[in-house]
Amino acid sequence: MRWINTKPGQGARLTLALLPFLLLLAAYMIGSAERLADNPNDKLLPGLDALGAAIQRMAFTPDVRTGDYLLWTDTAASLTRLAAGLGISILIALVLGLVIGTLPYARAMLSPFVDAISMVPPLALLPILFIVMGLGEASKIALIVIGVAPIMVRDLALTALALPREMIVKAETLSASSWQIALRVVLPQILPRLITTLRLQLGPAWLFLIAAEAISSDSGLGYRIFLVRRYLSMDVIFPYVLWITLLAILTDILLDRLRIAVFPWSELEKGK
Amino acid sequence: MSALSIKNLWKEYGDQIVLENASIEIESRAFVALVGPSGCGKSTFLRLLLGQEQQTKGEILLDGTPLPKEPGPDRGVVFQRYSVFPHLTVLGNVMLGKELKASRFAARLFGAAKREVEDEARTMIAAVGLAGSEDKYPAQLSGGMQQRLALAQALIMRPKVLLLDEPFGALDPGIRAEIHTLMKKLWHEAPMTVVMVTHDMREAFTLATRVVAFDRPRDRPEEKLRYGATITRDIAIWPPRKAGEASLFRPDRDGPVSSKGQ
Ligand SMILES: Nc1ncnc2c1ncn2[C@@H]1O[C@H](COP(=O)(O)OP(=O)(O)O)[C@@H](O)[C@H]1O
Ligand SMILES: [Mg+2]
Numbered sequence: 001m002r003w004i005n006t007k008p009g010q011g012a013r014l015t016l017a018l019l020p021f022l023l024l025l026a027a028y029m030i031g032s033a034e035r036l037a038d039n040p041n042d043k044l045l046p047g048l049d050a051l052g053a054a055i056q057r058m059a060f061t062p063d064v065r066t067g068d069y070l071l072w073t074d075t076a077a078s079l080t081r082l083a084a085g086l087g088i089s090i091l092i093a094l095v096l097g098l099v100i101g102t103l104p105y106a107r108a109m110l111s112p113f114v115d116a117i118s119m120v121p122p123l124a125l126l127p128i129l130f131i132v133m134g135l136g137e138a139s140k141i142a143l144i145v146i147g148v149a150p151i152m153v154r155d156l157a158l159t160a161l162a163l164p165r166e167m168i169v170k171a172e173t174l175s176a177s178s179w180q181i182a183l184r185v186v187l188p189q190i191l192p193r194l195i196t197t198l199r200l201q202l203g204p205a206w207l208f209l210i211a212a213e214a215i216s217s218d219s220g221l222g223y224r225i226f227l228v229r230r231y232l233s234m235d236v237i238f239p240y241v242l243w244i245t246l247l248a249i250l251t252d253i254l255l256d257r258l259r260i261a262v263f264p265w266s267e268l269e270k271g272k
Numbered sequence: 273m274s275a276l277s278i279k280n281l282w283k284e285y286g287d288q289i290v291l292e293n294a295s296i297e298i299e300s301r302a303f304v305a306l307v308g309p310s311g312c313g314k315s316t317f318l319r320l321l322l323g324q325e326q327q328t329k330g331e332i333l334l335d336g337t338p339l340p341k342e343p344g345p346d347r348g349v350v351f352q353r354y355s356v357f358p359h360l361t362v363l364g365n366v367m368l369g370k371e372l373k374a375s376r377f378a379a380r381l382f383g384a385a386k387r388e389v390e391d392e393a394r395t396m397i398a399a400v401g402l403a404g405s406e407d408k409y410p411a412q413l414s415g416g417m418q419q420r421l422a423l424a425q426a427l428i429m430r431p432k433v434l435l436l437d438e439p440f441g442a443l444d445p446g447i448r449a450e451i452h453t454l455m456k457k458l459w460h461e462a463p464m465t466v467v468m469v470t471h472d473m474r475e476a477f478t479l480a481t482r483v484v485a486f487d488r489p490r491d492r493p494e495e496k497l498r499y500g501a502t503i504t505r506d507i508a509i510w511p512p513r514k515a516g517e518a519s520l521f522r523p524d525r526d527g528p529v530s531s532k533g534q
Contacts, residue, residue: 166354169324170422172343174369174429180379184368188359268411269358 046235054235070224071243077219079247081137082209085144086198089205092145093152093197097190100153101160102182111157118150123211130216140212147208148201152194159193160186192266195259199252206248273335274432274465275300276321281330283316283500290316292500294330296484301515303459303466305476308486312501314469317486318437321467322349334432345373348426348464350439355422356410362421363406366393369429393428400424400454416447420454427462436468440475452478456527460516481513482506 008016032045046054059071096114099106126143133139163186171185213222221244228236260267276298283291290313298304306314319325321332323343332339334346349355356365370389371381381389397406400420410418419439426434440448456479459466470476476483485505488496511521519525 164354165324166351167357169322169343170349170351170355170357170425171368171372173322173345173347173349173426173431175345175373176379177372177376180372180376184372184379185357189357263359265359265409265411268409 043232043234046238050235051239054233055239058236058239071240074219074221074224074240075243075247077217077223078209078213078221081140081213081220082144082205084137085141085209086148086201086205088141088145089149089152089201090194090198092149093156094187094190094194096153097156097160098182098187100157101163101190102178102186107157114150114153114157117146118154120146122147122208126212126215135216140209140217143208143212144205148205151204152197152201155197156190156194159190163189188263192259192263195255199255202248202251206244210244273300274463275335276433276465276467277333277336278321279331279333281317281320281332282328283313283320283325284328288497289500291320291327292502294486294502296503296506298465298467298482301463301465303479303481303513303515304468305480305483306467306469306486307471307473307476307483308501310471312486312488314486315437318435318467318469321433322347322435345369345429346431347433347435348429348431349435350419350422350426350437352438352441355439356418356425358410361407361409362397362402362413363390363393365410365421366396366424366428369425373429393424396424396428397421400427400458414447416443416451419443419451423454423458427458427464430462431464434462434464434466436466438469438471441471448475453527455479460527477509480509481515482508 028045029048032047035042035045036047055071059069062068063070096110100110100114101107122143125146126139129139129142129146133142167185168181171181176185209220210222210225213220214226217223221240225237225240276296278294278296278298281291281294282289294317306317308314316325320327321339323339323341326341339347343349357368360368367381367389370392371386372379374385374389375381380386394403394406397403400423402417402420402424405413405417410421413421422439440451443451452475459479468476468479483505484503484507486501487504488499488501489504490499511519513519513526517526
């Protein structure tokens, strides 16, 4: 039988999925054990007990100075910024994507502009944002918006434009006005894509968030990682990175579930 | 009344002449089948009737007045594909036109107004044989059922003219025969004129009151660009078919004619 026709069963699939993770973990533990055997004070690859102690300290012990549980306050600070940035981006993307995707005049005016904006490297704008908006929350949120919104706008506009012309014409024969077509025909059909495009932008959004927090902040996951870097505290950095990854994966999965629950038809249309 | 009058119609795309001087009078309540070789401009002709595109020269009159320059509810349409909305259920698809018409801003109805439209939509859904599938999405329907849905969605608006572009071209023969019976019934009952593009001669002669053929009179390669297609044949079915009347000679030939047919 050809390889392309052999498929793993349920158990095999789970094992195969776990395998790369386990290999990575094993490689880490071996490396860590070897380095610690050479030098018990090695900080580069801390052992599991050191990592556990750091997690205990960051997540479940109040900070001596502030009394906060640092991991949780950092998480709350970062997620608030992320949510604000993505929320604003969603609004911009929906409105502009819908308008560009449905109205030729708006497309003629806005599409080249959005295309150009989306090519500006957001990190290069960060100093400007800090100068103009100060070092507070606004500049960090703005960086996320500038980083992800243009791509989301373009993606939604393309999705709207890709709707078969027949559908729009059909709506016109059902007496729909431009507004009604946008509201009842185009908008509902780009909403599932909004969720998908949001999922794809989660990675960049975290990137911009951490970049902004690294440079100027007094809380947040990115801030903490760059703070403890000065003390080579890999025992804190590793769990933080893991935690950020976990949060991103969870959001990704939940968003897809949300899409299927709210727009069941979008799942039915798949593979058509 | 819903008579179409097409006078000296030309359609060019850039240098290419697609339709050349096509004229035809279509009487109210006629069922015209358009046939012709692939690529000769049948769909283009239908898009002009629909108002989706504008003719280069000539005019199209509906009951004596020129057509508006865009599609509207007086002309319903069913395409071969993409005629229904994937994000709405069967019921939602059929209700949509009525909701759009009644609620210009919210584009949705609520309460008693909604229930009224819903009842009407359910009747329409039953009339096209989709009763029981009201809550399904188009992706859950077979090809034949999707086209029935598209018909119901168009007909609830009571269009004067129904335009069909190879609506049953992708269906299996058995399914197609069933939907032909439905099509005859709908044509008998609704006060509309039908123009249908088809590549199936049998379908044309089964359904239509008139079969109109498009062709290019000059079709040598060097002439292709400069000469378009025009109407080359116009065959009236005999014995005549009349909307709302059973055939005189074979009463079952033209499908079910309900007593309330007009
Ligand atoms: N939007 C368009 N732009 C340029 N040429 C077109 C366009 N639409 C159709 N045509 C051309 O017009 C001719 C007729 O097309 P069409 O009406 O789709 O034919 P049919 O439906 O009879 O198969 C074809 O040669 C096609 O290439
Ligand atoms: Mg065609």
